[in-house]
Amino acid sequence: MNEHPLIARRSLATELTGRLRDMIVEGTLKAGDKISEPDLCDLFGVSRTPLREALKVLAAEGLVDLTPNRGARVARIAPEAVEELFPIMGMLEALAGELACARLTPDDLSRLETMHAEMIGHWRRGEWVPYSGLNRRIHEEIFRIAGNATLAGLYQNLMVRIHAVRFVARKTPERWAEAIEDHERMMAALRKRDGAALSTLMREHLRHKADVVHEALRQLGAPEQG
Incomplete structure (x- = not known):
């Protein structure tokens, strides 16, 4: 049994943040692309909770736009x-x-x-x-x-x-x-x-x-x- 589930979850979210950031930089996820949470969960073999935490970090960095009820998109710079x-x-x-x-x-x-x-x-x-x-x-x-x-x-x-x-x-x-x-x-x-x-x-x-x-x-x- 995991005695520190919060630490493990945060570590996973941190890893996902780095991998998603790399995907944006490398052009795998392009500016304006809609981000499919189910597809990314399948790709990384994770649940939506750490993925959404990672997307929030990327949104704070300005790399992702999060819109209520519309999901996430890769941000465009003006x-x-x-x-x-x-x-x-x-x-x-x-x-x-x-x-x-x-x-x-x-x-x-x-x-x-x-x-x-x-x-x-x-x-x-x-x-x-x-x-x-x-x-x-x-x-x-x-x-x-x-x-x-x-x-x-x-x-x-x-x-x-x-x-x-x-x-x-x-x-x-x-x-x-x-x-x-x-x-x-x-x-x-x-x-x-x-x-x-x-x-x-x-x-x-x-x-x-x-x-x-x-x-x-x-x-x-x-x-x-x-």
Whole structure:
């Protein structure tokens, strides 16, 4: 008999939250999709109670819209939110890049070089999902190297609101090549420990990402309000 059913239930809900979040980021669940509780219960082999707890967490993060009597849908980000959030993200990433260059160790650079080379390989093979995962990890690694917990916390709080569209928005071949060029230039700045250059490049990189997200929202038919 389980002596701590509440702890077990919370642990299951936490695991489900992570898995559903990954499904949204990877595009398995797309913006605007209705979320079928019976299908997900069958998929994960769980009851509706922990699943609904997980959906409430994702709703608080802004990834899911919960409507009484209408169920849950994957949230869409409004164009206005992109205009507000991406410049802030750009400034946070710029500061992280500058701090990372000052703290970068040979081991840190080696890890980034390995991830970058692997990401380039996925790009050449047209493998979007693993590419986007490594893209995210590279940005997160730069924040880790920066060594500022407050900065990293602000970044993660904003990422919760935009990462579903930021990393799932499919790029045109031209936009994808542009992103690769951005990352090549970022790696060059890291190798030189040029914090000012990396700061400028990361702000520019976020402007490019904002353009991609706007294009994706137009393709999705995102509402202009909300």
